[in-house]
Amino acid sequence: MYIAGAGPVGIAAAVGAQLLGAAAVIVGDLNEDRLAQARSFGCETVDVSQGDPKEQIEQILGVPEVDSAVDAVGFEARGHGTDASHEAPATVLNSLMDITAAGGALGIPGLYVTGDPGGIDEAAKVGSLSLRLGLGWAKSLSFTTGQCPVMKYNRQLMMAILHDKVQIAKAVNATPISLGDAPRGYAEFDQGAAKKYVLNPNGYIKAA
Numbered sequence: 191m192y193i194a195g196a197g198p199v200g201i202a203a204a205v206g207a208q209l210l211g212a213a214a215v216i217v218g219d220l221n222e223d224r225l226a227q228a229r230s231f232g233c234e235t236v237d238v239s240q241g242d243p244k245e246q247i248e249q250i251l252g253v254p255e256v257d258s259a260v261d262a263v264g265f266e267a268r269g270h271g272t273d274a275s276h277e278a279p280a281t282v283l284n285s286l287m288d289i290t291a292a293g294g295a296l297g298i299p300g301l302y303v304t305g306d307p308g309g310i311d312e313a314a315k316v317g318s319l320s321l322r323l324g325l326g327w328a329k330s331l332s333f334t335t336g337q338c339p340v341m342k343y344n345r346q347l348m349m350a351i352l353h354d355k356v357q358i359a360k361a362v363n364a365t366p367i368s369l370g371d372a373p374r375g376y377a378e379f380d381q382g383a384a385k386k387y388v389l390n391p392n393g394y395i396k397a398a
């Protein structure tokens with residue numbers, strides 16, 4: 191299983207993959223602190239600033255493909271290797287179609303938009319991406335995307351947490367902060383902090 195993106199969404203997807211029994215969970219990002227966070231609970235990691243994740247996945251698994259993959263990056267994706275310095279919105283989707291084995295599945299919680307005024311070109315400004323969909327078709331890949339139906343999973347995940355089957359707060363490095371610290375929390379999150387800030391306005395989280 192390959193998960194692109196080691197932000198809170200990618201890390202939560204990695205925990206979900208472990209919970210569901212994936213043999214190996216590989217997380218990719220270009221942020222070393224976030225990759226270290228993924229390794230802290232047993233994931234393998236790839237640094238996409240070093241190049242296409244395919245080669246690094248082959249070094250880990252012995253084969254350059256996975257059974258399923260998650261895009262936890264979305265339209266703000268950076269390119270791979272030397273292209274990691276700039277935005278390349280179709281990078282992750284094209285890469286996942288390449289590395290997922292025929293008949294596999296792609297989960298795409300990463301956000302794609304209908305309009306992006308700051309897009310890198312005219313196509314990106316209206317949410318059009320240069321996708322190699324023919325490859326996905328030829329490999330009979332399944333795609334699931336859109337707003338996550340969180341209530342569908344809410345009860346089972348709550349029970350998994352209450353019965354110590356998953357340590358999600360530890361995995362995402364949940365960090366309670368006061369309302370006054372919220373601007374700092376947002377700024378640090380924007381800079382790629384390996385933390386999931388949780389607003390704690392009334393001090394209701396005792397550990398805070």
Ligand SMILES: NC(=O)c1ccc[n+]([C@@H]2O[C@H](COP(=O)([O-])OP(=O)(O)OC[C@H]3O[C@@H](n4cnc5c(N)ncnc54)[C@H](O)[C@@H]3O)[C@@H](O)[C@H]2O)c1
Pocket residue numbers: 194195196197198199200218219220221224238262263264265266267268269270281282298299300301302336337338339382
């Ligand atoms: N579907 C839903 O219901 C839902 C809910 C919440 C968030 N989202 C979306 O999920 C995505 C992830 O959310 P987040 O809060 O973890 O975001 P985030 O920005 O904190 O994390 C994204 C990570 O992707 C990394 N990245 C950039 N390019 C990459 C590449 N080519 N390969 C691998 N990693 C790359 C970044 O360095 C960053 O660490 C966002 O697009 C967000 O809008 C969707």
